Amino acid sequence: MNLLWLQSGGCGGCTLSWLGSEHGPLFRVLADEGVELLWHPSLSEACVDEAKALIEQCADGRTAVDVLCIEGALLRGPRGTGGFHRFGGAQPMIDWVRQIAARARHVVAIGSCSAWGGITAAGMNPTDACGLQYDGEAAGGLLGPEFRDPTGLPVINVAGCPPHPDWITETLAALAHDGLRPEHLDDYGRPRFFADQLVHHGCPRNEYYEFKASAFKHSDQGCLMEHMGCKGTQAHADCNQRLWNGEGSCLRGGYACIRCTDPGFEEPGHAFETTPKVAGIPLGLPADMPKAWFIALAALSKSATPARVRENATADHQLRAPSVKRGKK
Amino acid sequence: MSTRRIVGPFNRVEGDLEITLDIADGRVAAAYVNSPLYRGFEQILQGKVPADALVLVPRICGICSVAQSAASALALADAAGITPPPNGRLAANLTLAAENLADHLTHFYLFFMPDFARADYADRPWHAATVERFKATVGSAPNQVLPARARFMQMMGLLAGKWPHTLAVQPGGSTRPLQSSEIFRLHRRVREFRSFLEATTFGAKLEDVAAIASRSELDAWRALPGGGDLRGFLDIAADLGLWQLGRGTDRYLSYGCYQEQDRRLFPAGLWHNGPLALDIASIDEDISHAWYAATGRAQHPADGSTLPVAEKEGAYSWCKAPRVAGQVVETGALARQVVAGHALARDMVAAGGGSVAARVVARLLELALVLPAMERWLTELAPGDPWCITAQLADETSGVGLIEAARGSLGHWLTVRRGRIHNYQIIAPTTWNFSPRDVAGQPGALEQALAGLPASATEPLPAAIHHVVRSFDPCMVCTVH
Numbered sequence: 001m002n003l004l005w006l007q008s009g010g011c012g013g014c015t016l017s018w019l020g021s022e023h024g025p026l027f028r029v030l031a032d033e034g035v036e037l038l039w040h041p042s043l044s045e046a047c048v049d050e051a052k053a054l055i056e057q058c059a060d061g062r063t064a065v066d067v068l069c070i071e072g073a074l075l076r077g078p079r080g081t082g083g084f085h086r087f088g089g090a091q092p093m094i095d096w097v098r099q100i101a102a103r104a105r106h107v108v109a110i111g112s113c114s115a116w117g118g119i120t121a122a123g124m125n126p127t128d129a130c131g132l133q134y135d136g137e138a139a140g141g142l143l144g145p146e147f148r149d150p151t152g153l154p155v156i157n158v159a160g161c162p163p164h165p166d167w168i169t170e171t172l173a174a175l176a177h178d179g180l181r182p183e184h185l186d187d188y189g190r191p192r193f194f195a196d197q198l199v200h201h202g203c204p205r206n207e208y209y210e211f212k213a214s215a216f217k218h219s220d221q222g223c224l225m226e227h228m229g230c231k232g233t234q235a236h237a238d239c240n241q242r243l244w245n246g247e248g249s250c251l252r253g254g255y256a257c258i259r260c261t262d263p264g265f266e267e268p269g270h271a272f273e274t275t276p277k278v279a280g281i282p283l284g285l286p287a288d289m290p291k292a293w294f295i296a297l298a299a300l301s302k303s304a305t306p307a308r309v310r311e312n313a314t315a316d317h318q319l320r321a322p323s324v325k326r327g328k329k
Numbered sequence: 330m331s332t333r334r335i336v337g338p339f340n341r342v343e344g345d346l347e348i349t350l351d352i353a354d355g356r357v358a359a360a361y362v363n364s365p366l367y368r369g370f371e372q373i374l375q376g377k378v379p380a381d382a383l384v385l386v387p388r389i390c391g392i393c394s395v396a397q398s399a400a401s402a403l404a405l406a407d408a409a410g411i412t413p414p415p416n417g418r419l420a421a422n423l424t425l426a427a428e429n430l431a432d433h434l435t436h437f438y439l440f441f442m443p444d445f446a447r448a449d450y451a452d453r454p455w456h457a458a459t460v461e462r463f464k465a466t467v468g469s470a471p472n473q474v475l476p477a478r479a480r481f482m483q484m485m486g487l488l489a490g491k492w493p494h495t496l497a498v499q500p501g502g503s504t505r506p507l508q509s510s511e512i513f514r515l516h517r518r519v520r521e522f523r524s525f526l527e528a529t530t531f532g533a534k535l536e537d538v539a540a541i542a543s544r545s546e547l548d549a550w551r552a553l554p555g556g557g558d559l560r561g562f563l564d565i566a567a568d569l570g571l572w573q574l575g576r577g578t579d580r581y582l583s584y585g586c587y588q589e590q591d592r593r594l595f596p597a598g599l600w601h602n603g604p605l606a607l608d609i610a611s612i613d614e615d616i617s618h619a620w621y622a623a624t625g626r627a628q629h630p631a632d633g634s635t636l637p638v639a640e641k642e643g644a645y646s647w648c649k650a651p652r653v654a655g656q657v658v659e660t661g662a663l664a665r666q667v668v669a670g671h672a673l674a675r676d677m678v679a680a681g682g683g684s685v686a687a688r689v690v691a692r693l694l695e696l697a698l699v700l701p702a703m704e705r706w707l708t709e710l711a712p713g714d715p716w717c718i719t720a721q722l723a724d725e726t727s728g729v730g731l732i733e734a735a736r737g738s739l740g741h742w743l744t745v746r747r748g749r750i751h752n753y754q755i756i757a758p759t760t761w762n763f764s765p766r767d768v769a770g771q772p773g774a775l776e777q778a779l780a781g782l783p784a785s786a787t788e789p790l791p792a793a794i795h796h797v798v799r800s801f802d803p804c805m806v807c808t809v810h
Contacts, residue, residue: 007344007345008366009366009368010391010806011388011389011390011391011394011493011806012343012344012390012391012392012806013388013390013391013392013394013493013494014391015391016391016392016394016492016493017391017492017493019435019439019475019478019479020478020479020482020492021475021479022476022479024476025471025472025473025475025476026475027466027467027471027472027475028472037466040340041338041340041341042340042341042343042439042440043341043439043465043466044340044341044465044466045443045446045447045464045465045466046340047338047339047340047341047790047795048336048337048338048339048790049336049789049790050789051338051340052337052338075366075367075368078637078639079639081639083639084366084367084368084369084637085345085365085366085367086365087338087345087365088337088338089335089337089347119373119385119388120368122373122385123372123373123374123375123376123377124369124372124373124375125373126368126369126372126373126637127367127368127369129368161388161494162391162493162494217717217719218499218501218502218503218504218717218719219502219503219504219505219506219715219716219717221506243486244486244490244491244492245479245482245483245484245485245486245491245492246482246483246486246487247483247486247487247514248483248485248486248487248489248490248491249490249491250490250491250495250496251490252486252490252505253488253489253490253491253495253496253497253504253505254490254497254503254504254505254506255490255495255496255497255504256496258384258496271378271380271381272380272381272383272384272496273380273383273384273496316506316715316716316717317506317508317712317713318508
């Protein structure tokens with residue numbers, strides 16, 4: 001299975017995240033899974049005329065592309081011309097992407113920019129950025145809601161800002177083994193192997209969450225949901241089960257989950273690191289949790305918070321260790 | 330009579346790059362560097378809550394992500410009038426150093442060296458060994474280096490939650506307090522990376538590499554046994570004349586980086602045949618040859634504007650043209666070490682000016698210089714002492730954040746009005762190095778370095794042009810942002 005990777009309105013961070021893969025030499029892992037890199041802008045030898053000729057062959061069908069990976073948003077501006085990103089001369093990148101996507105066996109959006117528009121579509125969206133098959137939460141994007149590859153799959157959205165290296169490699173391996181079917185994707189076209197989890201699952205601040213013992217400022221150890229903007233209880237990803245760069249995750253790093261795998265995360269409607277509330281109740285409640293129960297349980301658990309948990313929550317190191325009981329089995 | 334040729338897409342640079350060459354008499358008569366991608370971060374940032382910049386700006390660049398965070402945190406700290414506690418300062422140093430060193434490693438092994446494995450060099454005595462070692466994706470080096478790099482980047486999991494795109498770097502310090510066990514694990518990662526560099530990259534102790542004080546000492550060191558990829562590169566550089574290739578302006582800028590108690594490990598400054606005073610107020614961005622609405626004159630970034638236009642007479646890039654007191658400067662590891670006063674760096678540019686070889690050697694030299702500093706910073710961390718203080722920003726304020734990314738000088742200029750970002754201007758390292766011409770017609774640093782190189786209108790692009798372009802380690806996504 002060959003793979004053509006192109007970049008447009010993004011930061012290249014998805015590729016850099018991918019290079020942090022921890023399963024040994026990435027290039028050998030890909031070869032072992034049956035993935036052959038046709039061309040990648042950061043990694044391949046072929047350059048200028050040689051690279052341009054190769055991409056032209058992919059666009060006109062002389063070279064069959066099994067997987068087209070797009071990293072970065074698709075820039076439609078200014079005024080629909082695509083002129084904010086021209087590639088290989090005068091042709092807008094969005095035209096290259098349309099041509100190659102129409103012929104490729106599979107199309108994969110690498111990262112939230114190419115899935116939904118992402119950060120590049122934030123604010124006034126100066127470049128009229130969108131994703132391959134979504135424009136924020138709305139189906140559409142560059143290729144349109146009806147797009148399906150020859151095997152019946154929509155664009156596969158390996159979302160995230162950036163995606164975890166394994167999300168990318170595991171998706172490619174599944175495609176190489178003909179193991180990815182429509183039922184393996186969620187409502188937003190994300191592989192369910194990572195999107196059917198919540199970032200909350202496996203969060204080491206779990207005890208603080210249970211007792212609503214909350215952080216009030218950066219470097220506090222408490223739960224980040226109540227005041228610090230954390231959306232881990234709503235965000236679809238397995239970040240606290242499949243850790244980042246060894247033993248990391250955003251929450252382990254001491255800062256909020258900003259829901260970066262979901263469409264529209266770039267414009268949350270409030271400051272990223274502040275939890276919006278009405279009458280003291282956070283607006284974004286944990287996924288699938290009835291509001292009345294959340295309020296009741298929060299009140300109950302706050303009143304039951306052990307002093308150890310309460311005091312440690314607002315400190316940057318452990319003030320009280322769990323007590324040791326002697327003589328009891 | 331010259332022939333015009335457009336070459337692109339350049340790859341193994343971060344982001345998009347095209348170069349237009351005017352070729353006459355078998356040489357580059359003029360080069361025009363085009364950054365063909367515009368995203369508009371400076372427009373996106375307008376109107377945002379100032380703290381939201383810390384979510385947005387790292388996403389300018391996936392390879393200089395922490396450097397962007399650090400510049401923004403410094404600008405916000407400046408606007409708030411605060412200084413992080415020592416633990417916060419040390420954590421910021423460690424996080425930035427981890428990114429900068431990983432970037433130097435990535436550049437050498439994945440972006441730069443594969444060009445010597447090209448078939449262009451099949452007749453050279455070192456070619457077969459270079460193909461085995463450095464050929465893109467299949468060579469032994471990339472497959473050895475990626476796992477070593479991933480192990481080293483486990484520091485980011487501990488220091489910053491993840492890389493790229495962390496929120497751990499804050500104006501008041503770090504969100505991630507570290508306890509003794511975590512500091513121990515960081516220490517193991519640093520020591521493991523030291524072993525890798527000493528065995529694989531240098532074939533020597535880091536301190537012995539850092540102590541090389543001149544070109545002649547470097548040549549003597551090259552002849553010593555020990556192996557390592559730097560010696561391999563020096564052999565190639567001598568054979569191909571890379572010490573004479575790609576001279577730029579020889580005017581070097583560094584904002585300095587890695588805050589120690591009372592100074593920066595590498596100090597700020599400007600250098601042109603000797604030290605010059607660096608006046609930040611003398612920095613202007615010229616847009617005469619960039620696709621932005623003209624304001625009549627070059628602007629200091631604190632008053633800068635970013636208004637893209639689809640068509641403009643004479644424009645050929647989305648990159649603006651920053652200048653210091655009207656002069657073109659070069660920035661990067663070589664500039665940083667020349668300004669900081671490293672004897673080898675100063676001797677390399679004194680002998681023949683900036684060159685492909687000098688830029689590459691300076692980057693590897695920094696691996697040897699900074700890793701021991703990381704070891705020291707880890708011992709200075711004090712668990713139990715504060716890691717972060719809270720920044721309270723006035724509704725009307727402004728701030729500047731100047732830092733050194735792997736690729737050179739990065740500046741953020743922030744103005745806050747009514748509690749919102751009124752203006753946010755960024756000048757990134759490659760904005761300096763790959764700038765287009767200014768209103769006086771002065772070409773940018775790369776444009777100068779390419780002029781005069783052998784080239785043909787019809788033959789494949791000579792490898793030398795690839796070497797010169799990549800010797801700057803360009804980051805095009807930062808360049809325009």
